[in-house]
Amino acid sequence: MKPFITKYFFLFFISITSYAQNHNTYYQSVVDNVSASNILADLTSFENFGTKRVGTTALTNTENWITSRYQNLGYTDIELQPFSYNRGTSNNIIVTKTGTVYPNTYIIIDAHYDTLNGPGTNDNGSGTVLLLELARLLKDVNTEYSIKFVHFSGEEDGLIGSQYYVDNTVSPQNLDIRLVFNIDQVGGVSNQTNNSITCEEDRSSPTGNNSASSAMTSILANCIELYSNLTTQLSYAYGSDYVPFQYNGEVITGLYEANESQYSHTASDVLSNMDPNYLYEVTKGSLGALLEFAVSSETLSISQNDKETFKLYPNPSSNGIVYLSSNASLNNSSIKIYDVLGKEVFSKSNLQNLERLHLKKLQKGVYIAVIKNKHTSITKKLILN
Ligand SMILES: [Zn+2]
Missing domain, CATH: 3.40.630.10 (Zn peptidases)
Incomplete structure (x- = not known):
């Protein structure tokens, strides 16, 4: 064990x-x-x-x-x-x-x-x-x-x-x-x-x-x-x-x-x-x-222009639909989602400014989302119920 x-x-x-x-x-x-x-x-x-x-x-x-x-x-x-x-x-x-x-x-x-x-x-x-x-x-x-x-x-x-x-x-x-x-x-x-x-x-x-x-x-x-x-x-x-x-x-x-x-x-x-x-x-x-x-x-407040303007919601999500938004443009951004074993389970680039992510195929549980643009990378916990 x-x-x-x-x-x-x-x-x-x-x-x-x-x-x-x-x-x-x-x-x-x-x-x-x-x-x-x-x-x-x-x-x-x-x-x-x-x-x-x-x-x-x-x-x-x-x-x-x-x-x-x-x-x-x-x-x-x-x-x-x-x-x-x-x-x-x-x-x-x-x-x-x-x-x-x-x-x-x-x-x-x-x-x-x-x-x-x-x-x-x-x-x-x-x-x-x-x-x-x-x-x-x-x-x-x-x-x-x-x-x-x-x-x-x-x-x-x-x-x-x-x-x-x-x-x-x-x-x-x-x-x-x-x-x-x-x-x-x-x-x-x-x-x-x-x-x-x-x-x-x-x-x-x-x-x-x-x-x-x-x-x-x-x-x-x-x-x-x-x-x-x-x-x-x-x-x-x-x-x-x-x-x-x-x-x-x-x-x-x-x-x-x-x-x-x-x-x-x-x-x-x-x-x-x-x-x-x-x-x-x-x-x-x-x-x-x-x-x-x-x-x-x-x-x-220090990094308002980049990384903390990303929003992932609803979180937790109960229907597998999660929105990603940002105050800045998401055009050059990408998102990758990892499970708790660190395996990449979802990836998307060239995002829309209000991106609708379809995650219904993923099992219920805790995930780590990594959102990147050319300036920064931010990690968020994502829960699918
Ligand atoms: Zn003690």
Whole structure:
């Protein structure tokens, strides 16, 4: 089973990366502001709160610290979602940044902040601090999609906070989630060469969301390599807060350290056993990926004359008819469509200014459309239902 999967993902990977997500100088300019000293200071603060099991004062103090950090950054949509179980009551912290084009469609980036048997500076102070740094740098950056920064509690007792959120917010509100991006234990191991990160995709049931997860995970891996000095490896998602979302049919991806700490869930899960420079690199790659997933609008204004004027709609399409339009002429443009294995399944050149694409012969699923003219190439995800 495993060699089969690896082979197909390899094929997908080489074909998609040769078209998708070119290095974006605007995204790079945001990523350049990731601060190694902020990350180190925040990890130290997190560690100093002590063991953060649900029911402890340490966890409440950490919750207050995280919440006040968002307030100080100027975020105003900060929700505490309480839930209770036999260990006590705790809060998920949900901070929303509203998108400019799709305010009701969300990229959720999440990390748990509760710990077991120790300060949990790696598991999951690392993810907690990464979210804080991304929130700092994205505060005044416009994104097309809304972003929710979610700090879950109760993860260590069985994904209790994230399950509660799915059951009590996502399902009843029918929340429109484009992607759940989970960060758990990305702090590296001291005295090891930490130069790779594991990107996790959904390979479990239900399977209807798996191909979209693998497409998003490929974008994640590509962005990590574009905006950090890390290499990436692909594996499957399990045992963290994306799981309740996956069961609910959402599209998920995640990050986990490639060199795995032996100290998680012990009193030795501390900064001195980690590699903070690794977390700095993971943070840079994650920020590049989040800008890509949420689509930064600054890019739109910079390149208004070319690439972002293409529109592909309806998307998703339910009848196999998709229109392509552009503010500029499409005369010298072409479109190619690839399936998730990277195979070209459709191609057309010399397009009309409002081009009607007949895609009825294609199977239902997720595709990658690459639209080119002489100036630029743009990649869009296309869903046929
Ligand atoms: Zn964890």
